Amino acid sequence: MGFLSYSMSMSLDGFVEDPAGSIAFGDPDEEVHRLSNDQTRGTSVFLFGRNLYDVMEDFWTAPERADGHPVEAEFAQLYTAIPRVVFSDSLTSVAPGCRLVRRADALEEVARLKEETDGELAVGGPGLAASLVDLIDEFRPRVVPVVLGGGKRYLPLGADLRLRLVEQRVFDGGTVHLRYQRVR
Numbered sequence: 357m358g359f360l361s362y363s364m365s366m367s368l369d370g371f372v373e374d375p376a377g378s379i380a381f382g383d384p385d386e387e388v389h390r391l392s393n394d395q396t397r398g399t400s401v402f403l404f405g406r407n408l409y410d411v412m413e414d415f416w417t418a419p420e421r422a423d424g425h426p427v428e429a430e431f432a433q434l435y436t437a438i439p440r441v442v443f444s445d446s447l448t449s450v451a452p453g454c455r456l457v458r459r460a461d462a463l464e465e466v467a468r469l470k471e472e473t474d475g476e477l478a479v480g481g482p483g484l485a486a487s488l489v490d491l492i493d494e495f496r497p498r499v500v501p502v503v504l505g506g507g508k509r510y511l512p513l514g515a516d517l518r519l520r521l522v523e524q525r526v527f528d529g530g531t532v533h534l535r536y537q538r539v540r
Contacts, residue, residue, distance in 0.1 A: 358400060358473035360466065362485045363392075363496035364510060365531070371507035372482050379411070382500050385529045389427045395496070396434045400473050403466065403488075405481030406444035412480070413440075413451050441465070443484055462487055486512035494537050495519060501530040 364372045365382025373379055384392060404412065412435070415421070421432035440454040443462045450456045457465050466488055469477055479485050485492065489512060497510055511517075523535035 358470045358475055358477050359493040360403075360470060360477045360479060360488065360491050361395075361494040361496055362479045362488075362492050363395060363498070364480065364482065364485075365498045365500050366510040367500055367502050367504040367507075369503045369505065370510050371504045372510050373508040374504045375506040377507070381502050381504065382498070384498075384531070385527070386425075386427050387527050387529065388498060388531050388533075389431065391498075391525070391527075391533055393427065393431050393434060395478075396431060396438070398476050399434075399438055399478045400475035401469060401477045402435075402438055402440040403469075403477055403479045403484065404440060404442050405484035406442065406447060407483070408481035409440070409442045409444070409450070409454075413454070417451065441469070459487070463491070466491055482508045482510060482512075486515075489515055489517070492538065494535060496533070496535045499532045499534065 365379070365384070366372050367381065374381055416432045416435040422429050436453060441457055442450045442454050443457050443459050445459050447456055462484065466477065470491065479488055479492065518539040519536035520539050521534065522537050525533040527533070
């Protein structure tokens with residue numbers, strides 16, 4: 357049986373996007389990127405909402421990623437080797453290595469995948485994560501030392517979660533990685 361994790365960079369005030377919709381504030385330095393690579397090595401399936409899929413797929417499958425900085429090239433290789441499920445009602449097709457599922461079927465599909473998959477299913481995107489919040493087993497925010505004052509939240513308003521901190525790491529650049537497991 358698999359488990360569902362949710363990992364994204366967020367501002368100190370809890371936002372994964374700034375008010376203009378940019379995630380650039382969270383661009384990782386090399387040290388933080390290595391953590392992402394390590395986490396990705398343990399991932400069996402990526403689960404993306406439409407917006408994060410658009411950002412990730414175009415960027416990490418571009419040919420120049422394989423010849424870029426070694427940490428980025430490693431992530432690109434890991435990323436393209438992992439199956440990706442995209443939850444969207446507006447897309448009609450997705451790239452090779454990806455499978456399209458309608459948003460209305462997200463809960464049922466992810467519950468099925470958790471039953472059938474050994475290892476980690478990594479959800480990306482705050483909208484998709486909000487719709488799956490009751491299925492998420494681990495929350496892994498990377499807190500960037502910046503206050504945005506608005507944007508998209510890491511967690512939905514009204515979420516009632518009981519969590520236990522099981523890992524924390526402070527990076528030289530000030531980003532803090534936190535890993536919480538749900539207390540059931």
